[in-house]
Amino acid sequence: ARRRQRTGSLPPVPGRPEPLGAADDAPVGVRRVTETEVAAARSGEASATGRVRRGPAGPRSPRPRRRVVLRLFGVVALLGIVAIAYFANALFEPFAGDGAGSGEVRVEIPAGASAGDIGTILADADVVDSGFFFGLRARMSGDFEDLRAGPHTLAKGMTYAKAIDALTTAPEAAPTESVTVPEGRSRRETLPIIRETGLRGDYMEATRKPKGFSPRRLYDAPRDLPNVEGFLFPATYELRKPATVRDLVAKQLETFQEQFATLDLAATKRANLTPYEVLIIASMIEREAAIDKERPLISAVIYNRLKQGIPLGIDATIRFRLNQWTQPLKVSELEIDSDYNTRKRQGLPPGPIGNPGLKSLQAAAKPAKSDALYYVVKPCGEGAHAFSETDAEFQQDVAEYNRARDARGGRDPSNC
DSSP, X not given: OXXXXXXSOOOOOTTSOXXXXXXXXXXXXXXOOOHHHHHHHHHTSOOTTSOOOOOTTSOOOSHHHHHHHHHHHHHHHXXXXXXXXXXXXHHHOTTOTTOOOSSEEEEEEOTTOOHHHHHHHHHHTTSSSOHHHHHHHHHHHTOGGGOOOEEEEEETTOOHHXXXXXXXXXXXXOOEEEEEOOTTOOHHHHHHHHHHXXXXXXXXXHTTSOTTOOHHHHHOOOTTOSSOTTOSOOXXXXXXXXXXXXXXXXXXXXXXXXXXTTOOOHHHHHTTOOHHHHHHHHHHHHHHOSSGXXXXXHHHHHHHHHHHTOOOOOHHXXXXXXXXXXXXXXXXXXXXXXXXXXXXXXXXXXXXXXXXXXXXXXXXXXXOSOOOOEEEEOTXXXXXXXXXXXXXXXXXXXXXXXXXXXXXXXXXXXXX
């Protein structure tokens, strides 16, 4: 028999029996393959070179499924970005230009309206595009609490920012002119003052029978008053330019109603005096009093004389009839035949002799508790009067006054 030859084979390991089989006859250079490698080759997971590859019958890879998920996520993200961009553009309007369209509209914002309600009003009037976005913008900016109620004139097509600014910014004050009407003056005395202001219109005509004012209905005045003498409340008025005399008269009448409504007329009702008669008394007090604390006392003298049927003897009523307020009255003037001559006629004159202020109105409504029937200027009294209850006391006061006047060469001795 031919001797077997081991060419390139390893020597047997001592103590381990050498395996038997055809592998013993494998040629040099051929590597022994394990059972694991054989199984891997059959399943396609390993090649003869040892690299993993997909076999024809193996399971599918998860990579295509991940690609679909990633694509869907990308589409959703893109839609989200588009939605955010649209929302931001609609809310902040970065490309809206100057933010004002053509034309204006008048809107009324109710007190206590919510931001959404205001937005709806503006959107319905074409001031803004969306009531929802306006309300949201007002809340986000923190300006909601400052949105002003009331009437507003706004441009159409405004941006939310401009609309918010318009509703939170107070309008500039309109230019005005100041007119001061002194207390106690009659209409004819007030006329030169009004002319100096430059107000347009005829003051005397405007004060005859103003529309919407009824002295008879409001104050129980005679039916056919020739004018509103007495009702033209004296004060300083701020009138919006360009103002007219009718604007001034309307303010005077409005202020008179407000002030007269504050009076306590309990005493006048007990004396059976109408509101119009209270006004007449106040107009005389305004002419007679130079010191505020004496107004209720002069009022008491008028009340007492009316109650006892004594003529009032107030020369200011004659001055009103003559429109003569500066020169001493002549004897002939004191004797004129007129309802305004309270030396000759008993009771009140037919109407007010001027336009009294609030203090004289208050004194006429609430006279002092006094039995005085007379008063005369105190010498060196700085406008104060001496009041008396009897004719004898009054004559003494008159004599003192005459002495002081004679000592001053016939000048008024009131101020020394």
